[in-house]
Amino acid sequence: MRTFEGYRRANGSIGVRNHIIVINTVGELAGFTNKLAGLVPGVIPVVHQAGQAQYSEDSDQTIKTLVGTAGHANVSAALFLGMGSKDPAEGIVETLKKDGHHVHSIIFDKDKSITECLKEGKAWLESALERSKREKTEKADISELIIGLECGGSDAWSGITANPSIGALSDLIVEDGGTSILAETTEAVGAEHILANRAVNQEVGNRFLEIVKRYEQRAKAVGEDIKAANPSPGNKTGGLTTLEEKSLGCIKKGGNSTLMEVIDYAHKPREKGFVFMDTPGYDVESVVGLVAGGAQIVLFSTGKGSPTGSPIAPVIKIGTNPKLYENMPEHIDVNAGKIIDQNYTIDQIGEEIYTKIIQVANGEITASEKYKNHEFSIWRLAETQ
């Protein structure tokens, strides 16, 4: 059985990183969040523009995502910045503390000066950083890993090389007792019947068909064709012609395992094995949902070359073709293009990805971590009030 060295958290979960983050609850504090992170080297800012004047469907999703992000196993400590008396920061911190997380909130309000708030924040982050250095790793089993499966900047090779290799890896992880989460509901359009047929029972299959249909209807209701945004201009120059073609390639990341469960955006899987999360095809928002749902590592196939990552989870980039690897090696961690020009098999690349996952779980830095690609954005459902 394969193992890795991780950080055991008070709630029993296991992290592959030991990050200290500062995170805002409202968009108005994005500037201060960046500023505060800048005062303590090593601290990662997690900033967004959500949380203000949102309808309930969005504010619920925002809070769910923030809780999942700050309470993630890869996070050693999190500082929340909030504002005013009705801010959710204190409530979120209470919830996370009950689960054993090292968290704190600072509410910018009239009884404290800005200078005091910054001083308090800096001091807390410095002590959290010291505390994190004393935390030791321990051996953990692969069955404790949740792997997110994502693609971005797909081309015609995605469905032939990188995605099937990720699928092979996903099957290996599932066999070893771990969890893999496929996402991007819009990129299942046209291929939904295949995944639905692999569902563990009819209820899960129907739920999957329902979320795909719901997304299609959502686009139709505003007079748009979902196929106009997907494939994107880059997908088309990469050789993809239709959304159905893209989708058939996209779902290959899910391998051949049984679909155990369909979960909402940023929700944690209850089942082990192969799971689907309802997210948009917008890769950054999808990765944010996967990570908030507990994925410690994300696999991300790319044909055109996309540098994006996550503030808290290592994202492993799988290049789909040899030319991409030749042009942009700095953004690629695994070259699945070897299937095309070096006679590698899909299973061999699947194995190579598995080895890479273990190395990354043990601390090896990925391309997106090296270039500090900390993109973070929460899937929006409604207009701001």
Add this chain to the structure above:
Amino acid sequence: MNYSYEGFKRDDGTAGTRNYVGIVSSVICSSAVVREISEKVSGSIPVVHANGCAQLGDDLKLTKNMLVGMASNPNIYSALLVGLGCETNQVSGLLKQIPKTKPIKGIGIQQLAGGTNTVQKGISIAEVWAEEAMEQERTKLPLSSLTVGILNVDADHDTLTKTGPVIGEVVNRLVENDANVIIGLSKTLEPAGHLLSERIIDVTEKEKIISSSKRLYRLRWKDPTRETTNDNEYTERQTNQAVLESEMTGSVPINSILDYGETPKENGLHLMNISSNLVESLSKMASSGCNIVLVVSKRGVLTGSIALPCMTVTPQSNKGSFDELIDYTIKGSNVHQESERIVEGLLEVCSGKQTQVEKLELGEFSIPHLGTTY
């Protein structure tokens, strides 16, 4: 009184109160590269946001329009657009849409084979512009070259009583001196639509504001066509407060209601549909050509626009506020005197005096969504 300020004259007749080199990302995927370029070129600002891909229809159109508007903003000396390559919102499309009145260039990460090359290329382009911008000097300019945004953030009854008449007088004074003024029309002011419509001459513009005055019309997940019945009609209390807030718009005629990153066609007073998200609203004002914003708040605000100086005005209050972030406190009760001082203070900021939020470098940018991503 004969008003003027010292600004940067632009070829298209507008003028900057600041002279930044704008580094603009077309999509979230290039935001890290944009930040890095901007960090290494002094005098440049990063215009980053979370949008640019997997968008459709009006939502995509708004993103495009706002980025075109930002690149065209008079406070931006020149703009470098940085894309990824495969995104829905293509740099080539933006380049076609941006008026050619200033230096504009576009680069892409995939086209330049990676982030490292793109950062290097971006720095080499932006450095040249930054030097040119440094050499440009401020000249004396009339108020007709100013577009002042006015944003009311968190008004309650007490605040409005103190600030409304003063800001109203500021608006009148600015418009009478040929400045352009754009006031945010948010859900707190919307219920006063009927009253405000009396000052609008154009029939279509009149109807726009009346139709939005009954209740909140916004796109919802389950009702994405803006005909939501989930929101109740505005209450009498909300309407009364809106009427009080409408004092802030002064008494001059209202020319138009702006939406979707539209820019005013002629100088005068305009209202702009905005949300109650501060950064989204400031960004919308920046992309509609404002070169300064007057923020009216009871407590002060914790952020500003990345491209515009935001002068914060509060009423005097014993309830406390973020003192370190306030630029002007209304202390006296003489409306004429207070408004005169605010206009003077505003022109000092236009001429280069830093606002408190600028000193702390808290400027941000964000593009709202009209509905969801795909």
